Amino acid sequence: MTDLVFDAVSVRYGGRRGLTAVDRVGLTVPSGQVVGLVGESGSGKSTLARAAVGLAPVSSGRVLLGGVDVRRLPRRRPLQLVFQDPYSSLDPRMSVGESITEAIGPGVLPGRAARRAEVARLLELVNLDPDRAGQRPGQLSGGQRQRVALARALAGRPEVLIADEITSALDVSVQGAVLNLVRSVQRQLGLSMLFISHNLAVVRYVSDLVAVMYLGRIVEAGPAHQVLTEPQHPYTRDLLAAAPSAHKSLFDIGADEPGEIADAEPADPHHPPGGCRYHTRCPVGPLVLAGRELCLRADPAEGAAHRPHSAACHFSEDQSHPTAISRGASA
Known part of the structure; x- marks a missing residue:
C-alpha cells in the first residue's frame, strides 16, 4: 500500500x-487509513478530489x-473516485453488470x-444480490445505486479510494447502512481513503x-479524536457549533465567547x-477583539506547521473554550 500526498497543490x-x-x-492520506476532509460548500473539497484523479x-x-x-501513472490508476450523486454517476443505458465489467477493463480477466x-x-x-447485475440503474434505489458505484470503483482494484459526499444525496435512513458498508470494505481490503463530507x-x-x-486551504x-474534541482553529469550532445534535451542549462554544461574526457570508x-x-x-x-490586527496583515498559514494540528490561526493556542463532538456520533 502507498500514501496519497497532495504536495502544495493549487487548482x-x-x-x-x-x-x-x-x-x-498540503495533505497526506497515509497507507491504510481514512482521512476525513470537511468544510462548507465551496471550500474546494470536491475540486481537490477531482484534481487527484485528473478531472481538474x-x-x-x-x-x-x-x-x-x-x-x-498509466491510464488505469490505482486511485478511484466515488461521486456524490448516484443518479448521475452511472450510465442509465448500461446494466449494473456492464458498468462494473467496463471498470474491470479489457484483458484483466480472461473469459x-x-x-x-x-x-x-x-x-x-x-x-x-448478484442477480442485480442484469438490472439498469433506473430500477434501483439511491442507496443501491451508490453501492453499485462503490462496486464499480472497487473493480479497478484501487489502493486509494476517494469518496466525495457519497451519503449526502441519500435518505437519512439509508446513510447509516452505506457508512457501515464503506467502513467495512475499507478495513477488509486495507484501502487508503479520502472521505469528503460536510x-x-x-x-x-x-x-x-x-x-x-x-x-481553498487546509x-x-x-x-480525528483530537481535532473534534480540542479544535485549534475558530472555523473548526464554528463547524462543530453548527453541527446538529440532540445534545446541543456537546457543541456549546461558550456563552462568554463572541459569536456574532460567525454567521457572516464567506469571503x-x-x-x-x-x-x-x-x-x-x-x-x-x-473585528471582535482588540489587539488582533495581526490577522489582517499576516497569513497564519506560514507558521502553521509549528502549531498544534497545524492550525492556520495566529492565536490557536489562546483558544480557551474547547468544543467536543461525541465519539459515538453517527449518521
Whole structure:
C-alpha cells in the first residue's frame, strides 16, 4: 500500500485573475487509513478530489501516489473516485453488470465467465444480490445505486479510494447502512481513503484523521479524536457549533465567547481577504477583539506547521473554550 500526498497543490480556473479553487494544499492520506476532509460548500473539497484523479487541472504542486506524480501513472490508476450523486454517476443505458465489467477493463480477466464471477463477487462485497447485475440503474434505489458505484470503483482494484459526499444525496435512513458498508470494505481490503463530507458526525464515524478546509486551504488537520474534541482553529469550532445534535451542549462554544461574526457570508473566493482568510467571519478575530490586527496583515498559514494540528490561526493556542463532538456520533 502507498500514501496519497497532495504536495502544495493549487487548482486555478481562468488564469491569474480567475478563481483559485484550491490554494497550495498540503495533505497526506497515509497507507491504510481514512482521512476525513470537511468544510462548507465551496471550500474546494470536491475540486481537490477531482484534481487527484485528473478531472481538474493541477496548476501548481503535485499529487503523489507512492512518491510518483499521478500524471505519470498509466491510464488505469490505482486511485478511484466515488461521486456524490448516484443518479448521475452511472450510465442509465448500461446494466449494473456492464458498468462494473467496463471498470474491470479489457484483458484483466480472461473469459466472460471469469468477468461474471468477478461482478458477482463485487456485488456481494457491497451487500447487493448478484442477480442485480442484469438490472439498469433506473430500477434501483439511491442507496443501491451508490453501492453499485462503490462496486464499480472497487473493480479497478484501487489502493486509494476517494469518496466525495457519497451519503449526502441519500435518505437519512439509508446513510447509516452505506457508512457501515464503506467502513467495512475499507478495513477488509486495507484501502487508503479520502472521505469528503460536510457532516462532522459522519466524518468522525469513519475517519482516523481529519482535515478542515476553508476557502481553498487546509486550516487544521490531525487525529480525528483530537481535532473534534480540542479544535485549534475558530472555523473548526464554528463547524462543530453548527453541527446538529440532540445534545446541543456537546457543541456549546461558550456563552462568554463572541459569536456574532460567525454567521457572516464567506469571503469572495475570487478576491480572498488578506492576512487570515477567516478574519471576516471569525468570532475571536480582529473585528471582535482588540489587539488582533495581526490577522489582517499576516497569513497564519506560514507558521502553521509549528502549531498544534497545524492550525492556520495566529492565536490557536489562546483558544480557551474547547468544543467536543461525541465519539459515538453517527449518521
